[in-house]
Each structure stands twice: as structure tokens, then as C-alpha cells.
Amino acid sequence: MAKQAQDHGPASAVDGGAHQSIARLDLLMSVLASSKGEGLKLMDVCRLSGLGKATVHRLLTGLVQYRLADHDDATGRYFIGYKVLTWAAGAGERYGLARLARPGLERIAARFEDAVYLMVRHGDEAVCLDRVEGTFPIRTLAFKVGDHRPLGVGAGNTALLAFLPDEEVARILREGAAARAPHGIADADLRAIIAAARRTGYTFVDSKVIPGIATLGVPVPGADGRPVAAISVSAISDRMGEARRAEIATAVTAEAAALAQELGPLLASGARPPAARR
Incomplete structure (x- = not known):
């Protein structure tokens, strides 16, 4: 199987297995999303997905027909469809989380002038549900809305990980090693960040994901204490000295508590957002 297929989707997308059709559609949508708006030609999609030309052409034709993908006749390039934005908006409103969190994110960004993110768990990854840019001239935009990375990569992602039960943390560290490897974060460093977070109540990651960029993350706890989301702030490392970091942590912790x-009441029945389930 092609390495690219391993990066973008489950083995069943190429090799058969349960839900192969859905797996292949997921794989192609992920490949199209990876083009960063530039689009991909048919052979590019084949190369990145590891699927055959006939299969890719048939699936892309169906995606275009249902407006999940667009095809530019002039360039021959395929793009992820605008219809997905409608779905994304619906996902972002689960439990009203993005709507409820937005005022707090804006208050943090206005006070500290740095970028603020709302992260939610999706399996063993975290997804950026919302972002508010700060006004500080040097931008530190580590995530766009919709971006996802493994748990343990970045302060918000690690805040979602650090406050889980020990056995679940151990499983994610063990099973997610390959997904984290491209990001260059050693397990020993990640364990130290988690241990520090459990002492301080927040995660702090400096120059481990992006050189010169520091991030601070605070979990938003559910009734059972497990994180339902995380709020994080990123800034250039020079703006994350000990005193300012403590001030940011205090403010973000207050906003996280208010959001929780x-x-x-929305989670009073004991339900948790489906995105938080594995």
C-alpha cells in the first residue's frame, strides 16, 4: 500500500475490509482537503491516495455530482466542495460549544493580543473548532479552523490529553506514537509536559511544535472532570515569560471554568459530545 494512503485514511480504503466505500470517500476528501486550496489533478489524487485511476475517477465523479467536490474544467483540478462548509458549521454548533466559547476567546485575544484557539477531541486527535486572531504584529497562527493534529501535539491538544485517566493517557501515548513522530515531540518531553500540567492546571509548550512559538492550554472540564474542550493561547516565546504566562493562565482558566x-446544563444527562469519544 502506498505510504500516502496510510497518512490519509484507514487501510480498508485501499485493501478492502469493513466499510470500504466510506473509507475511500473519507480518504479522497482528506486528500482534497490537503491541497490547501490549490486543487489537485486526477493523477495527483491517485498518487496521494494510493488508489487506482479508474476508482479515483469514479469516486471523484460522484463527489462532484453531490457537490462534495468541485472540478475546474479549465485546469482539470479537483477541489473540496463548498458544501462541506455547511456541514462544518453544523459540527461547530454541537452543544452550542463554539457559540458559547466565542465571547471568552474574544476577551482573551483583546486582553493579551495573541491568537486564541478552541480545541475539541476527535478520537485520538484534536480539531480546531474556532480561532480568534490577536492584534500583536507578529502572528502565531498555528491552526486554522478545521485543522487537526494528534493529541499531544500543541498545548491545546495536550490539555485534552493530560487530564484524562492514567490508563487512557498511557494508551494514547502508546498507540499514537507513529502519528506524533512527524511532529518531533519526544515521548519523554510529552510525559514531562503532562506531569507539569497536572501540577499547574495548564499545559505549556515552547518551541517544540513551531520554533520560537510558545503555547499555553487549559482544559474545559465536564461534570466528570474529563476535558470536553481546551482553550489555548499562542505567542512568540519572548511574550511567554514566567510572569506573563501566569497571567494568561489565570485568565484562560477563568474563561474555561465559565464555559464549563x-x-x-447541556451535559447534565451525563452525555458527552460525540467528538470526545474514541
Whole structure:
């Protein structure tokens, strides 16, 4: 199987197995999303997906027909379809999380002038559900809305990991090693970040994901104490000295607590956002 297929989707997308059709559609949508708006030609999609030309052409034709993909006749390039934006908006409103969190994110960004993110768990990854850019001239935009990375890569992602039960943390560290490897974060460093977070209540990652960029993350706890989301702030490392970091941590912790209180009635039945389930 092609390495690219391993990067973008489950083995069943190429090799058969349960839900192969869905797996292949997921794989192609992920490949199209990876083009960063530049689009991909048919052979590029074949190369990146590891699927045959006939299969890719048939699936792309169906995606275009249902507006999940667009095809530019002039260039021959395929793009992820605008219809996905409608679905994304619906996902972002699960439990009203993005709507409820937005005022707090804006308050943090206005006060500290740095970028603020809302992260939610999706399996063993974290997805950026919302972002507010700060006004500081040097931008530190580590995530776009919709971006996803393994748990343990970045302060917000690690805040979602650090406050899980020990056995679940151990499983994710063990099973997610290959996914984290391209990001260059050693397990020993990640374990140290988790241990520090459990002492301080927040994660702090400096220059481990992006050189010269520091991030601080705070979990938004559910009624059972497990994180339902995380709020993080990124800035150039020079702006994350000990005193300012403590000030940011205090402010973000207060906003996370307020958001948790607002979410409480919505989760009173004991349900958790499906994105938080493995």
C-alpha cells in the first residue's frame, strides 16, 4: 500500500475490509482537503491516495455530482466542495460549544493580543473548532479552523490529553506514537509536559511544535472532570515569560471554568459530545 494512503485514511480504503466505500470517500476528501486550496489533478489524487485511476475517477465523479467536490474544467483540478462548509458549521454548533466559547476567546485575544484557539477531541486527535486572531504584529497562527493534529501535539491538544485517566493517557501515548513522530515531540518531553500540567492546571509548550512559538492550554472540564474542550493561547516565546504566562493562565482558566459552567446544563444527562469519544 502506498505510504500516502496510510497518512490519509484507514487501510480498508485501499485493501478492502469493513466499510470500504466510506473509507475511500473519507480518504479522497482528506486528500482534497490537503491541497490547501490549490486543487489537485486526477493523477495527483491517485498518487496521494494510493488508489487506482479508474476508482479515483469514479469516486471523484460522484463527489462532484453531490457537490462534495468541485472540478475546474479549465485546469482539470479537483477541489473540496463548498458544501462541506455547511456541514462544518453544523459540527461547530454541537452543544452550542463554539457559540458559547466565542465571547471568552474574544476577551482573551483583546486582553493579551495573541491568537486564541478552541480545541475539541476527535478520537485520538484534536480539531480546531474556532480561532480568534490577536492584534500583536507578529502572528502565531498555528491552526486554522478545521485543522487537526494528534493529541499531544500543541498545548491545546495536550490539555485534552493530560487530564484524562492514567490508563487512557498511557494508551494514547502508546498507540499514537507513529502519528506524533512527524511532529518531533519526544515521548519523554510529552510525559514531562503532562506531569507539569497536572501540577499547574495548564499545559505549556515552547518551541517544540513551531520554533520560537510558545503555547499555553487549559482544559474545559465536564461534570466528570474529563476535558470536553481546551482553550489555548499562542505567542512568540519572548511574550511567554514566567510572569506573563501566569497571567494568561489565570485568565484562560477563568474563561474555561465559565464555559464549563455554561455547558453544564447541556451535559447534565451525563452525555458527552460525540467528538470526545474514541
